[in-house]
Structures are given as structure tokens and as C-alpha cells.
Amino acid sequence: MLKGKLKLPVPEKALRVFPDRLGSLVAGFDDKEEDNGGSDVAFEHGEELETFQPNGFKSDRASDDDEKFQEELEVKVRPRPDKDGAGPASVSRVIAADEKRSDLEYELSRPEINLEKLQRIASTGLPDGGRLRAMAWKLLLGYLPPSRDLWEKELTENRKKYANLKEELLQSPSKFTRKDGAFSPDEQHVDRDMDGPLQRQEISQEDHPLSLGKASVWHEYFQHTEIVEQIDRDLQRTHPDMKFFSGDSSFSRKNKEAMRNILILFAKLNPAIRYVQGMNEVLAPIYFVFTTDTDEQNAGNVEADSFSCFVRLLSDSVDHFCQQLDNSAVGILSTLSRFSELLKANDEELWWHLEFTSKVRPQFYAFRWITLLLTQEFNFQVILRIWDSLLGNPFGVQDMLLRVCCAMLLCVKSRLLSGDFVANLKLLQHYPDINIEYLLQVAQDLSPDTSSFRLSL
Amino acid sequence: MVLVLALGDLHVPHRAPDLPAKFKSMLVPGKIQHIICTGNLCIKEVHDYLKTLCPDLHITRGEYDEETRYPETKTLTIGQFKLGLCHGHQVIPWGDLDSLAMLQRQLDVDILVTGHTHQFTAYKHEGGVVINPGSATGAYSSITYDVNPSFVLMDIDGLRVVVYVYELIDGEVKVDKIDFKKTTTVNLVFL
Numbered sequence A: 001m002l003k004g005k006l007k008l009p010v011p012e013k014a015l016r017v018f019p020d021r022l023g024s025l026v027a028g029f030d031d032k033e034e035d036n037g038g039s040d041v042a043f044e045h046g047e048e049l050e051t052f053q054p055n056g057f058k059s060d061r062a063s064d065d066d067e068k069f070q071e072e073l074e075v076k077v078r079p080r081p082d083k084d085g086a087g088p089a090s091v092s093r094v095i096a097a098d099e100k101r102s103d104l105e106y107e108l109s110r111p112e113i114n115l116e117k118l119q120r121i122a123s124t125g126l127p128d129g130g131r132l133r134a135m136a137w138k139l140l141l142g143y144l145p146p147s148r149d150l151w152e153k154e155l156t157e158n159r160k161k162y163a164n165l166k167e168e169l170l171q172s173p174s175k176f177t178r179k180d181g182a183f184s185p186d187e188q189h190v191d192r193d194m195d196g197p198l199q200r201q202e203i204s205q206e207d208h209p210l211s212l213g214k215a216s217v218w219h220e221y222f223q224h225t226e227i228v229e230q231i232d233r234d235l236q237r238t239h240p241d242m243k244f245f246s247g248d249s250s251f252s253r254k255n256k257e258a259m260r261n262i263l264i265l266f267a268k269l270n271p272a273i274r275y276v277q278g279m280n281e282v283l284a285p286i287y288f289v290f291t292t293d294t295d296e297q298n299a300g301n302v303e304a305d306s307f308s309c310f311v312r313l314l315s316d317s318v319d320h321f322c323q324q325l326d327n328s329a330v331g332i333l334s335t336l337s338r339f340s341e342l343l344k345a346n347d348e349e350l351w352w353h354l355e356f357t358s359k360v361r362p363q364f365y366a367f368r369w370i371t372l373l374l375t376q377e378f379n380f381q382v383i384l385r386i387w388d389s390l391l392g393n394p395f396g397v398q399d400m401l402l403r404v405c406c407a408m409l410l411c412v413k414s415r416l417l418s419g420d421f422v423a424n425l426k427l428l429q430h431y432p433d434i435n436i437e438y439l440l441q442v443a444q445d446l447s448p449d450t451s452s453f454r455l456s457l
Numbered sequence B: 001m002v003l004v005l006a007l008g009d010l011h012v013p014h015r016a017p018d019l020p021a022k023f024k025s026m027l028v029p030g031k032i033q034h035i036i037c038t039g040n041l042c043i044k045e046v047h048d049y050l051k052t053l054c055p056d057l058h059i060t061r062g063e064y065d066e067e068t069r070y071p072e073t074k075t076l077t078i079g080q081f082k083l084g085l086c087h088g089h090q091v092i093p094w095g096d097l098d099s100l101a102m103l104q105r106q107l108d109v110d111i112l113v114t115g116h117t118h119q120f121t122a123y124k125h126e127g128g129v130v131i132n133p134g135s136a137t138g139a140y141s142s143i144t145y146d147v148n149p150s151f152v153l154m155d156i157d158g159l160r161v162v163v164y165v166y167e168l169i170d171g172e173v174k175v176d177k178i179d180f181k182k183t184t185t186v187n188l189v190f191l
Helices: A021-025 A039-055 A057-062 A067-075 A087-109 A115-123 A132-140 A148-169 A173-179 A185-189 A217-236 A250-269 A279-291 A296-321 A332-346 A348-357 A362-371 A380-391 A397-411 A413-417 A421-429 A436-445 B021-026 B044-053 B097-107
Strands: B002-007 B034-037 B057-059 B073-078 B081-086 B111-114 B120-125 B128-133 B150-157 B160-169 B172-182 B188-190
Touching: A087 A115, A087 A132, A115 A132, A115 A380, A132 A279, A132 A296, A132 A380, A148 A250, A148 A296, A173 A217, A173 B150, A217 A250, A217 A279, A250 A279, A250 A296, A279 A296, A279 A380, A296 A332, A296 A362, A296 A397, A332 A348, A332 A362, A332 A397, A348 A397, A348 A413, A362 A397, A362 A421, A380 A397, A380 A436, A397 A413, A397 A436, A413 A421, B002 B128, B021 B160, B021 B172, B034 B044, B034 B073, B034 B081, B044 B057, B057 B073, B073 B097, B081 B097, B097 B111, B097 B120, B097 B128, B120 B160, B128 B150
Parallel strands: B002 B034, B034 B057, B081 B111, B111 B128
Antiparallel strands: B002 B150, B073 B081, B120 B128, B150 B160, B160 B172, B172 B188
């Protein structure tokens, strides 16, 4: 898989008990490691697996539906010293992960899916690879309805709509004029194969490439070339370290082409916002998850599904991208002040220090965190894990997003308190690696901002 | 979908001050990929103006051009089509189809663009197409009376070309369209 790193959705806890039933199984204590989330734990599991095979543990794994998962585990084992000496704890973690996976599969296979249950599982992280994450995301975003029998109908309808949109809006003007049957074959018949002056057709009132009329297909086309150029530039810069997106392979070019279509369509359908730099980053995880979906039924329709889910995800935060709405009640500034209030409600000392002592206002660092849904702050695997939590929050993506941002501040509190404007800003704009499960747990436990209209459980 | 602008015989500043305002408002940068100019601009300022419309500019020398280093003829390939460019004063009799056909065979092109007569024509002749974009400014000519400003825009898309002819008649811009397609052999077929 990506960069040889495996991510097991293991709920790790520092000294606290999980609310859900898996918590009782986890006994180990995990330090806040300076590494990518729990990925190093995954390698330990691989090791543990090897050790416990003779104990009949392997038979457990063999009964797992998803063979690929098993394959990956065995292949990607990297010899590492056992970080926590508690052997049973690691095993229980693997068992916990396994149970969660089968839990999730059971949930997803029911005819009427319990969205709340799914949200809860998602908040603890979804398994990488396979088809579970893609399906879960589609359900959580509301693309797929909870009742299974409606799926077929919804999917075909949406995909057809997308194909129509593409045909209508993404065509080049020459093909468009050609389709109209703009010439009459009978008149021209005489000229066929005969020399002489060419027949001319008067089209002063119709469309031509230099037309400046609003209704002209050509005019519209040229107006959009600027946007298309911007989109192309941004796509070149998306995740340059990942083969999936960058480089010259035909695979990455195909992906970029699909993402390009999606973004152009979005820009054309939303003339108020058009395309804003950064939308490519929000699209990337969605498109990636759907492309790596191992379910063959969805394989040919990745673009259509990604488009719909992208639109749904963005519908919450689309106002953040609109400059005119900056100062309004739904704009980015109001969200930033909500974020400030949340921080104040949870840790007044830190809030005071940031706001007044070091004068690091949220506009300087949180703008990118919030508008791009944290896609620029962490590496790709971590982003997917964070998005699992964001999508799995029953109160919506934005609520969880603010909590995670707050948690990010709390987790580096000591460094922030001892830093001045420059140091703090530098720290927050290049957020350090952190144990992601710990971060998400802190986010979950934050007391909500009582000034907002949403009440917690 | 490649847009190619063909124009010529502007004779600025000797016979005309500038392009007509209506043409100028339509010709904006960013839309056109190539410009081919038959010649007789005549001064450098016109060359610079055309360069702002599109960086890919091809010009051949007309007899009144002040820049002496333009070539007499030029050929270029755009998409599936070979285009030939020449001012036309070298081909005698001026505007004669058979003589132009000789030039076309010499250059081995599908579409030959020439000027000098200051009159728009488009002919299919002996397996190729000869286009004369006329004079873009409507400059007077010794061989044509009542010159209307005109130029040509070609939309080359694969094996098919749509030629849009823009003419300024009585102060109004009239647009005409000509459609033709190239078969895989030399001959061009008209739809």
C-alpha cells in the first residue's frame, strides 16, 4: 500500500477507558509517540501475529473475509523492537481491531443500516484497504441511503446524472457546433468532388468563435479557460509525494484527468464560488478512497461517485470559500470566532496566551485547517483517519473539525505557552507529528462551546 | 480544436490607419492559437499588435512590407493539415487559380493562404483549397474596387476544418461559415 505503512484502526488510550465495549480489552498504555499515528503499532502487530501463529491465532485470521488484509499484514512486517512489553495487550489490540472490522462488515451488510452505530464505529477509525471505508464514507455523507434496496436505484440515477452533466458542460465548442448538424447536405452535394468556389453559409446571428455574446458557447468556453488553467496548476501540486497523484505515469494522469473533470464541473455548476485553490486537496482523499475501493461494482463509476460525495462534503463548508461572505454569519470569520470560543471554554489559559499574549489569532493558522479540512497538516494516512472521525460525528463535520483543531492546540499546549508570536506561528503552521488516536480522543472529550446552538449528548 | 487566424494586406499606415473598431473588439488575446499573415502589414507596430494577440505568428513578405526579413513563402502543419502561406504578388497573373495551384503543388500543402487581391475568396481547386482572407483593414487596391474589410478564422479539429469568414459590410460584421473535411488521401471532401 502507500509507503509501506499499514494502519490498523486501533483505539489507543492513555490511562482512560473507552466508552465503547472494546475499551475493556485494551489495557496497554501508549506514549505519545513522535510518529505517524499508530502506524508503528501496526508493525508490532505483524510481529505478534507471527509469534502467536502456533497458538491457533492464525485460524482466527484465516476466517477473516478480507484476505487482502491478511496478506498485507504478513508482507509488510518490519522488524522492530517491541515498544510496549505487554504481549497480551498487543494481541488484544489485534483482536479488537479484528472484531471491529467484522462488526463493521456486519453493520454494512444489514438491509437497513444503523447510521448511528456506523458513526460510532467510524469515529474509532475505519480499516484501510478493501471496500469498507469507501462504503462507509458514502453512507456517512448521505450519498447512499440507509436502506440497502434503494442503493441500486440511487447509484444508477446519480451516475446517469453525472454522465449527462459531463456531456453538457465539458464539451469543446467545435464538437458542440458540429452536433447541431450545422450544414445542409443536399445543397453541398453539387460541390462534392467538383472544383470551384466553396459554399458559404451566413451565420452572423449564430455562434462563432469570436462571439462576445453571453449566450455563445464559445464565449463561455473562453471564460472558463482561466479557471481550467488554475485547476491544472493545482492538480500538478497535489500530494507530490504520492505516485497516485503525481508523476507522469498513465495511472496518475488518469487520476488527474478525472479530478480535473470533477473540479471543472463543480466550478461550472457553482458560478458564485467557481474554483478556489484548495478544493483539489479536499477532493483528493475522497477520490483516493473510492479509487482504491476493491468492490468491482463501483470500479467504473469512481468519478461520478467522487463528484457527488465531494459536493456533499463541500456543501457544509462552501461558504468558507466565498470571499463576499467572509464577514457574514456563515463565513469563515464567524467560524473562526466560534473556534476561539471553543478554545476559551476549554482552556482559558491557553486561549488568553494565544489571543493576547502572543497575539496569534486564529486567522493565521486555523484558516487553512478549517477550509481545507486539515488535509494540509498531516500526511495522507493520518488524513484518512481524521476524516473517518469527522464523517462519523453525529453533529456534523464542522463540529468535529473545530474540536480537532482545538485538540491540536491543546496537545502542544506546553510548547505554545512557552513560545512567542514567531515561534507559535511557526509551530502551528507546520504542525508536528503526533499520535493521532490521542489527538482524536482529546477532541472527543472536549466540552462543547455553549455559545453555539448545538447541544452535546 | 485549434483556432488559426488568417489575415493580411493591412497596409498600415499608408492606405489605412488601423483595423476597424468592430474587428478589434472581437480580436482579444487568449482565444487564438496561431496567426498566419499573408503580408503587407506594413510596419513593425502592426507586427507587435499581432504578437499580443497570439505569440505564434507566421508572416510572409508582401511588396510593401518594411521588414525585409520575412520569408517569401512559409509552410506549417497544424493538426492533420498542411498550410501554405504566401503573399501572392509573386504569382502571376494575380489571383489566378491555376497559377496558385502550381504554387500549392510546389509547397505540397492542403490549404494555401494568399493575399494581394484584397478580396476574400475560397476555392477548391485541383485537390486543395485556396483561401484569400482579403484585406483586414479594407485598404484600397489597384485590382479590386470596393474593398470590404475581411479576415478568416479557421477551427481545425482533427480531419475537419470549419472556416469562419468575418466581413465588415456597411458597418456591420457579417460572419459566414465554410465546412470541409480531409480524407486520408490528398483529396479534400466538402460536406
